Amino acid sequence: MNLREALRRAAALLLPLLCAALLAACSNSELHKQEAYVFGTRVDVTVYGETRETAEAAMAEVLREFDRLHRAYHAWQPSELTALNDAIARGEVATVSTELATMLTDAARLADLGDNLFNPAMGALIEMWGFQADEFVPRRPDAAALQAVLEAAPRMSDLVISGNKVESRNPAVKLDLGGYAKGYALDRAAAILRAKGIENALINIGGNILALGKKGDSPWRIGLQHPREPQPLATLPLYDGEAIGTSGDYQRYFELDGKRYSHLLDPRSGGPAEATQSLTVLVTPREAAGTLSDAASKPPFIAGDNWRPYTRRYGIDHALRVAANGHIEVTRELRARLQFPSGSAPVTVVD
Missing domain, CATH: 1.10.3980.10 (ApbE-like superfamily)
Structure with missing residues (x-):
């Protein structure tokens, strides 16, 4: 494995590990976690403030639901x-x-x-x-x-x-719900947990995250993955009912002749979008917040420098973009919530 691949894999695992580190302040008797590999990525469910039996039963049902969705709506295996x-x-x-x-x-x-x-x-x-x-x-x-x-x-x-x-009406339609299903799964998980009486939980599907309640006396705190470095870009609190979704060219890609080709394809050109490294949206509490956090990060990512009008179309005020040159743009509303590590690159605040 070369250095670039090692860094990529380290970055892919960083967000869940960071979340785990941030959660470690809780006592083991209050914090319960289960992990799995579904939707082609690592998923984990964390429950706070319940008995082990209650938490494990609820989390197991969530993971079973993830497996059902994965099998039912797989894009290339029989489904x-x-x-x-x-x-x-x-x-x-x-x-x-x-x-x-x-x-x-x-x-x-x-x-x-x-x-x-x-x-x-x-x-x-x-x-x-x-x-x-x-x-x-x-x-x-x-x-x-x-x-x-x-x-x-x-x-x-x-x-x-x-x-x-x-x-x-068009036989060329071939459906792939890869940019939708993870967000939908977040909402299904939240519904299951609430039905089980779970009030405080954090659901993470490969960096798409939804929060329920809080962690003790504090909100949940998560990290945003840096698109090029094995370290967090920033951290922020996530409150009850909020969801985070990120589209990044580091998540699924290959390199050929020294050029990166990501899975985020521009339907207008047919090729990978190249103007953005990552685009994060934070969806404030509303119905189907998880689904929206997944789908709504794609158009602004592909739109490049014209990204902000697309987040507005989805009613999203909290968003951050890392451009292809590494420059960071963030909306005023999200900037007020973010904590950047010392020595971070300059940030441009946009309305």
């Missing part, structure tokens, strides 16, 4: 989603679960808000770049095949959803 994609390719009407129909309707709404920069219908493009695989194979897609997908312009608005029936 309900791949069955729907097969039906679309054949020009057929598919009968789907109520859950999937609801997810697709919501994803279409979020895609429209973001000018389709968040576009779950572009699964064919993701596959061409090799990101629909457990192991990345560094390769550039065939130029003609890529152009054909761009000309077909599959969008979520091509779907016709009527109850549990789904069809597409």
Whole structure:
């Protein structure tokens, strides 16, 4: 393993480890944690202030739900989603679960808000770049095949959803909910924990985080991963019902001929977005905050220097961007919450 790969892996593990360190001030009798590997990433659930039996039962149910969602909506292993994609390719009407129909309707709404920069219908493009695989194979897609997908312009608005029936006006639609499912899973986890009477918990799915209640007398405190260094970019308190979502070019990528190719693809060009290293949004308490934190980080990431109007479209005032050159821009509302380590790069505050 070369140094760059070692740093990348260290950075990928940093956020959960930082959270664990920040939580260590609690006594073991008050803090309970379970971990797993789902959605292609590390997930952990932490519960505060409950008996071990109560906490473990609730966390185990959450992890079972994560596993169900992973299997049901996997983009390239046999699942309900791949069955729907097969039906679309054949020009057929598919009968789907109520859950999937609801997810697709919501994803279409979020895609429209973001000018389709968040576009779950572009699964064919993701596959061409090799990101629909457990192991990345560094390769550039065939130029003609890529152009054909761009000309077909599959969008979520091509779907016709009527109850549990789904069809597409465009056979090029190939669904991939990778930019939506982790956020949806956060909301499902929160619903399960609340139903079990759990009032204080922190749910982390590969850096997508949702908070319930608090940690004793203090809010939960989390770290934002630095996109290039194995250290936190900043830390901040996270309050009851708030969710954090980050899109970064360090999460899934490969390097070829000295150039980084990330999984965050621009549907307009067909290639990876290159103007941003990471884009973080903090969603204040509202319905489906977790889902929004996942989907709403994609359009501003892809938009590059024009990122701020897209966070506004989603009603998000707390956001931070690290540009391709490492420059940090942060909204005034989020800057007031952040703690940067000494010696950090200069920060530009935007309205």
